[in-house]
Amino acid sequence: MKKVPEPTIRRLFCYYRCLKNDKSDIIPDYVCSDTLGEKIGIKPTLLRRDLSFFGHMGRKGKGYNKNKLKIRLEEIIGLNKEWEIALIGAGNLGKAILSYNQFREMGLYITEIFDNDLDKIGRKVNGYLVKNVKFIKQVLQEKGIKIVIIATSEDDVEGIVHQLKKTNIEAIWNFTTAHIDLGDDVIVVKEDLCCSLGSIICNINK
Amino acid sequence: MKKVPEPTIRRLFCYYRCLKNDKSDIIPDYVCSDTLGEKIGIKPTLLRRDLSFFGHMGRKGKGYNKNKLKIRLEEIIGLNKEWEIALIGAGNLGKAILSYNQFREMGLYITEIFDNDLDKIGRKVNGYLVKNVKFIKQVLQEKGIKIVIIATSEDDVEGIVHQLKKTNIEAIWNFTTAHIDLGDDVIVVKEDLCCSLGSIICNINK
DNA sequence: TAGATTGTTAATCGATTAACAATC
DNA sequence: TAGATTGTTAATCGATTAACAATC
Numbered sequence: 001m002k003k004v005p006e007p008t009i010r011r012l013f014c015y016y017r018c019l020k021n022d023k024s025d026i027i028p029d030y031v032c033s034d035t036l037g038e039k040i041g042i043k044p045t046l047l048r049r050d051l052s053f054f055g056h057m058g059r060k061g062k063g064y065n066k067n068k069l070k071i072r073l074e075e076i077i078g079l080n081k082e083w084e085i086a087l088i089g090a091g092n093l094g095k096a097i098l099s100y101n102q103f104r105e106m107g108l109y110i111t112e113i114f115d116n117d118l119d120k121i122g123r124k125v126n127g128y129l130v131k132n133v134k135f136i137k138q139v140l141q142e143k144g145i146k147i148v149i150i151a152t153s154e155d156d157v158e159g160i161v162h163q164l165k166k167t168n169i170e171a172i173w174n175f176t177t178a179h180i181d182l183g184d185d186v187i188v189v190k191e192d193l194c195c196s197l198g199s200i201i202c203n204i205n206k
Numbered sequence: 207m208k209k210v211p212e213p214t215i216r217r218l219f220c221y222y223r224c225l226k227n228d229k230s231d232i233i234p235d236y237v238c239s240d241t242l243g244e245k246i247g248i249k250p251t252l253l254r255r256d257l258s259f260f261g262h263m264g265r266k267g268k269g270y271n272k273n274k275l276k277i278r279l280e281e282i283i284g285l286n287k288e289w290e291i292a293l294i295g296a297g298n299l300g301k302a303i304l305s306y307n308q309f310r311e312m313g314l315y316i317t318e319i320f321d322n323d324l325d326k327i328g329r330k331v332n333g334y335l336v337k338n339v340k341f342i343k344q345v346l347q348e349k350g351i352k353i354v355i356i357a358t359s360e361d362d363v364e365g366i367v368h369q370l371k372k373t374n375i376e377a378i379w380n381f382t383t384a385h386i387d388l389g390d391d392v393i394v395v396k397e398d399l400c401c402s403l404g405s406i407i408c409n410i411n412k
Numbered sequence: 413t414a415g416a417t418t419g420t421t422a423a424t425c426g427a428t429t430a431a432c433a434a435t436c
Numbered sequence: 437t438a439g440a441t442t443g444t445t446a447a448t449c450g451a452t453t454a455a456c457a458a459t460c
Contacts (some may be wrong), residue, residue, distance in 0.1 A: 005451060006405070013404035017232055017383060021360075032417060041385045044417090045453060052390050052419055060418040061460040077404055084227050096302030102383070119358025146410060155229075171406045177223060177308070179247045185240070187409050189402055194308050198219035198283055200377045201211070201314070204352060205284025212429060238441060251429060251440090258443055266442040267436040418459080429448070433444085 014040045015047065016073040019066055022055045032063035079106050086112040086145045088151035088160055090120050090130050093175055097151060098126045112139055116156060132182070136163045143167075151175040220246045221253065222279040225272055240267035245314045262343050285312050292318040292351050294366055295358035296336050299381060303357060304332045314357070318345055322362060342369045350374075357381040 018039050019031075033044035051064075051144035053058045054076055058064040074080045087094055087110050092095075097103075098110055101164065112117070113125055116133045123130055128196050131139060133156075142150070148169050150160060170186040176178050224245050225237075234248070239250035257263045259272075260282055264270040275341075280286045281374055291309075292315050293300055304316055322339045329336055337345060339362075346354070354375050356366060363384035370388065377393040380386050386394050 007451070009405045009408050010398075010401050012408065013401045014398075016404075017400065021383075034417085036342070040386065041387060043453070046451090048417090049452080054418075058418050059460060060458070061416045063417065074305060076411075077408040079404070079407065081411075083407055084438095091307040092302040098397075099298040100399065104402060106400070106404070108403060109411055132211075135393065138350045146377070147406060151413065170410050173403060173406060177227075179245065181247060187406060189406055190263075191397075191399070191402055193303075194223065194312070195216050195219045196397055197309060197314060197379060198222075198312070200217045200353060200379060201285065201289055202215050202218065202283040204376050205282075205287075213427070250454085251431095252427090254441090254443065255428080262443075264442050265436060266434070267440045269441065274423070416460085418457105420455100420457090422453105424449085424453070426445090427448100427450080429446105431446085434441105434443080436439105436458085 002051050002053065008053060011040075011042065011047075011050050012073055012077055014042075015050075016070065016077060019070040019073070022066065029067065030059070030063040031066050031069075032174065033058075036046055036064070078106075082107045082109065083188060084112075084143065084145050085110045085147045085149060086114065086131065086136075086140060087149045088114045088136065089150060089175075090115040090117075090151070090175070091151065094149075094151040095125060097149060097175075098128075112143065112145060114139075123201050133160065133163070136160065137166050140164075140167045140169060146170040147173070149173045149175065150180075152156075154178045208259065210259050214259060217246075217248065217253075217256050218279055218283055220248075221256070222276065222283060222285070223228070223299075225276040228272065235271055235273065236265070236269040237272050237275075239264070242270070287311045288315065289353060290318075290349060290351050291316045291353045291355060292340065292342075292346060293319065293355045293357065293361070293382075294320045294339065295356060296321040296323075296331050297357065300355075300357040301331060303355060304334075318349065318351060322358075339366065339369070342366065343372050346370075346373045346375060352376040353379070355379045355381065356386075360384045371405075 015036065018036060031045045037044040037047040057069055057072060085108060087097060090113050113128050113130045114133045114136055115121055115130050120130045121132050146169055148164065150157065150172060154177045157176050163178055169186060172180060174188055174190045221242065224242060239253045243250040243253040249257050263275055263278060270310055291314060293303060296319050319334050319336045320339045320342055321327055321336050326336045354370065356363065356378060360383045363382050369387055375392060378386055380394055380396045
């Protein structure tokens with residue numbers, strides 16, 4: 001199969017969510033690329049191209065069967081499985097991520113929480129015990145967790161990455177300002193909030 | 207001037223932050239594109255191209271004067287000014303955004319908070335009074351606020367956008383799942399957390 | 413059949429990279 | 437001067453869009 005571009009992968013999720021939240025439910029059972037695209041601000045032709053990476057999913061003259069498409073997207077993304085995720089950093093941002101309901105709704109569960117603050121360690125946040133960062137390696141191995149969210153301060157990242165290198169994790173969602181590189185085998189997605197806000201300012205500043 | 211690509215604008219901010227956080231301070235006063243690029247995981251040639259949109263900023267054979275470059279970037283981005291921002295939605299995510307220190311460090315101040323929850327309205331969060339969403343239009347006009355962060359649930363967005371259309375805002379930072387379009391005059395940056403996590407899952411799921 | 417809409421190819425647009433002359 | 441590094445041009449790569457044949 002041809003390599004699927006990263007922007008396409010992100011949009012797959014948008015299509016999926018749109019179908020999942022669709023209140024009109026089964027009727028009409030078909031939706032065309034025009035309608036679905038418009039809902040998320042995407043040209044119909046781009047939507048069709050995105051979907052075509054995964055084979056014929058629509059019906060010419062009719063559109064896409066909503067339910068079938070939803071199930072197919074669920075499989076493609078991997079949301080038909082349950083995923084366990086570890087969170088490192090139980091500060092304000094970490095807590096907000098924890099209490100972000102939408103993740104759970106999709107079968108994404110944050111089941112391990114770590115921090116280096118002795119005041120937090122041993123307490124519960126959202127029902128889960130905050131563990132000492134020291135045990136990251138050990139716990140991740142034990143539980144076979146593949147995905148880690150880092151929401152600490154930049155200064156703590158180096159030590160954390162050092163630990164993570166010894167694990168089998170496959171992806172990091174990085175909310176810190178640090179640049180993280182664990183080689184080609186570990187996906188790193190950076191969520192740079194300052195950068196987003198900064199780019200907004202820059203665009204207005206003209 | 208040639209149009210500056212959006213990815214370039216985002217990176218400008220990274221360069222700026224890197225210089226700002228540079229503890230080695232003044233000495234050495236020059237940094238070359240190789241060194242600076244490596245710190246943020248960007249090829250030196252891309253860094254040079256990015257900067258070249260704004261004229262000659264470096265010295266051949268030497269590199270970039272750190273302090274001069276920092277000041278110049280500050281001007282370009284607009285961080286030499288102070289910016290007032292309104293936050294709509296004082297839930298978990300909203301509160302995390304509020305307490306995210308890094309914004310303040312850059313002269314970005316969230317000075318108005320709105321919510322539609324009567325339990326929250328009238329209380330203070332981070333020292334600022336939570337106001338009723340009803341008054342968005344009025345308050346934004348009065349204070350001349352140009353930037354709005356929306357961190358509500360998707361369902362509340364329609365009403366908010368309806369209000370915002372009657373104001374002079376220039377940019378929206380959208381943390382909800384809703385698709386927002388206020389025409390070409392209003393920049394909308396979407397921070398789609400589910401989509402990011404979803405794309406991570408999809409990449410791992412292969 | 414006529415109308416609607418997909419799926420795909422080729423064209424276009426935009427961003428990154430490689431190469432290198434200019435020059436400090 | 438020799439070495440280092442910028443700034444810029446052309447080449448490449450990648451993603452989006454337009455066009456349209458296929459077909460339900």
